[in-house]
Amino acid sequence: MQLDDITKHSALNIGTLGHIDHGKTSLTRAITNTWTDRHSESIKRNMTIKLGYADAIIKKCEKCEGASAYTTLDKCTGCEGTPKPVMRISMLDAPGHETLMATAIAGSSVIDAILFVIAANEPAPMPQTREHLMIINILGIKNVIIVQTKIDIVGREAALAHEAQIRKFIKGSIIENAPIIPVMPNLGVNVDVVLEMIAKMQLPKRDLESDPIMYVVRSFDVNKPGADATKLSGGVIGCAVVKGRFKIGEEIEIRPGMRLGGKSKKETYEPIITIIKSMTNGTEQIEDAIPGGLIGISTEVDPTFTKTDGLVGNMVGHTGKLPAVISEFSMKYIKLKRDDIPEQHMQENEPLIMGMGTATVLGYVKKSKKDNLTIELKHPISAERGTKVAIMRNIGHRWRLTGYGQLGAQQGSK
Ligand code: ZN
Numbered sequence: 085m086q087l088d089d090i091t092k093h094s095a096l097n098i099g100t101l102g103h104i105d106h107g108k109t110s111l112t113r114a115i116t117n118t119w120t121d122r123h124s125e126s127i128k129r130n131m132t133i134k135l136g137y138a139d140a141i142i143k144k145c146e147k148c149e150g151a152s153a154y155t156t157l158d159k160c161t162g163c164e165g166t167p168k169p170v171m172r173i174s175m176l177d178a179p180g181h182e183t184l185m186a187t188a189i190a191g192s193s194v195i196d197a198i199l200f201v202i203a204a205n206e207p208a209p210m211p212q213t214r215e216h217l218m219i220i221n222i223l224g225i226k227n228v229i230i231v232q233t234k235i236d237i238v239g240r241e242a243a244l245a246h247e248a249q250i251r252k253f254i255k256g257s258i259i260e261n262a263p264i265i266p267v268m269p270n271l272g273v274n275v276d277v278v279l280e281m282i283a284k285m286q287l288p289k290r291d292l293e294s295d296p297i298m299y300v301v302r303s304f305d306v307n308k309p310g311a312d313a314t315k316l317s318g319g320v321i322g323c324a325v326v327k328g329r330f331k332i333g334e335e336i337e338i339r340p341g342m343r344l345g346g347k348s349k350k351e352t353y354e355p356i357i358t359i360i361k362s363m364t365n366g367t368e369q370i371e372d373a374i375p376g377g378l379i380g381i382s383t384e385v386d387p388t389f390t391k392t393d394g395l396v397g398n399m400v401g402h403t404g405k406l407p408a409v410i411s412e413f414s415m416k417y418i419k420l421k422r423d424d425i426p427e428q429h430m431q432e433n434e435p436l437i438m439g440m441g442t443a444t445v446l447g448y449v450k451k452s453k454k455d456n457l458t459i460e461l462k463h464p465i466s467a468e469r470g471t472k473v474a475i476m477r478n479i480g481h482r483w484r485l486t487g488y489g490q491l492g493a494q495q496g497s498k
Contacts, residue, residue, distance in 0.1 A: 095139065095172035095173055096285060097197070098282065099197070101199070101201065101216040102199075102200060107269055115140060115173075139175070139365070140173055142155075142283045145160035145166075146168060147163050148162040151274075171287075174366075174378050192442055194375075196227060198228045199278070200231065204234045204246040208250045209249075213253075219474070220258065229282070230264040231265055231278065232264055232267065235267075265281070294327045295401060295405045298323040301322050301442045303320065303321045304320045304321075304391065318382060320390060324442060328375075330373045331372045334360050335359055336402065337356070338357075338398050339356075339409055340398065340463075351464065356385055361383060366378070366380065415459075416457075416490075417452075417487050418487050418488055420486060426479070430452035434448065436449060438475055439472075440467055441465070447461045469492065472488060473488060474488045475487050
């Protein structure tokens with residue numbers, strides 16, 4: 085693949101983990117020159133949150149040396165020359181409820197790399213930081229850069245002692261050799277070092293041959309209020325491709341699709357069939373979409389269904405090729421070893437929050453036998469075999485990550 089092809093077609097999906105006030109959002113902003121705060125209403129509806137995202141292209145100046153040659157700006161900060169694109173990145177970051185966000189990341193199959201933000205003005209690890217390392221271990225992601233923030237508050241010596249604490253904390257984990265980079269996002273200090281490290285990461289091998297599948301991570305109505313009904317544009321969906329390739333003009337199916345009215349206790353949904361009218365990767369129009377990065381797709385769907393993220397958590401594929409819609413499933417539950425949470429047996433009807441795909445969904449324990457769980461979902465979703473499910477329980481009035489599982493053969497379909 086040509087460099088141009090990579091920057092045009094595929095991006096590295098980067099998730100951020102870290103305490104809400106440890107500087108995640110300013111780091112994302114420093115890297116992409118965008119704010120991602122537009123998602124502050126993230127958990128309003130149906131316990132479904134969205135991955136926020138901001139895209140950028142990492143460029144390298146050919147005249148400058150070392151980390152300072154890397155930037156996401158149009159001009160080299162060193163020599164004012166024009167740097168060349170080397171890698172497209174999509175930063176997935178949602179301020180708002182950080183614990184739920186972390187769960188969404190844990191269930192996600194679209195994260196390639198993680199920036200793990202740890203602030204130096206608190207001892208490491210804080211309880212949540214411990215939880216975040218568990219998530220990294222669940223995902224099995226080795227492309228991790230630890231970003232040490234707030235070093236300007238504590239000074240050099242305390243920062244070094246804090247770095248030693250982090251090293252001790254990650255020892256024995258899958259990221260034991262991860263780089264720890266002190267960064268001051270607001271002053272731009274060492275942001276270029278992080279960019280260089282990201283640019284040198286290997287793009288994961290993408291599956292371009294399978295039947296294509298993508299998740300809806302955002303959805304919009306792009307029409308102005310009161311627009312002429314005969315001139316309305318179809319709904320727009322923001323998606324992350326998991327595998328395969330989507331092309332303009334193709335027919336796609338969105339499942340579970342639109343929720344049908346009616347007073348029956350069980351919710352019913354109808355799949356949506358539509359056409360890909362156009363696609364953009366955020367900066368330009370593209371002809372086809374492959375895994376890596378987030379893609380905006382114009383469809384012919386009635387915008388009433390796509391407005392205000394109405395289709396988030398849906399799965400999209402070629403018509404008739406999608407996995408079953410499930411409203412209940414069983415799986416082996418793998419409990420995380422946590423000494424900070426009391427042992428508690430799963431109760432029947434206990435509510436759970438789960439990260440699955442790119443959706444965070446609410447469910448209830450239907451059966452719990454040894455390490456086997458049967459869970460009933462509040463809203464049905466389309467999910468593939470092998471999808472990771474991160475599980476949070478409400479313990480001491482807080483949602484805590486307690487374990488995870490994987491959708492297996494025994495999943496029920498309807
Ligand atoms: Zn330069």
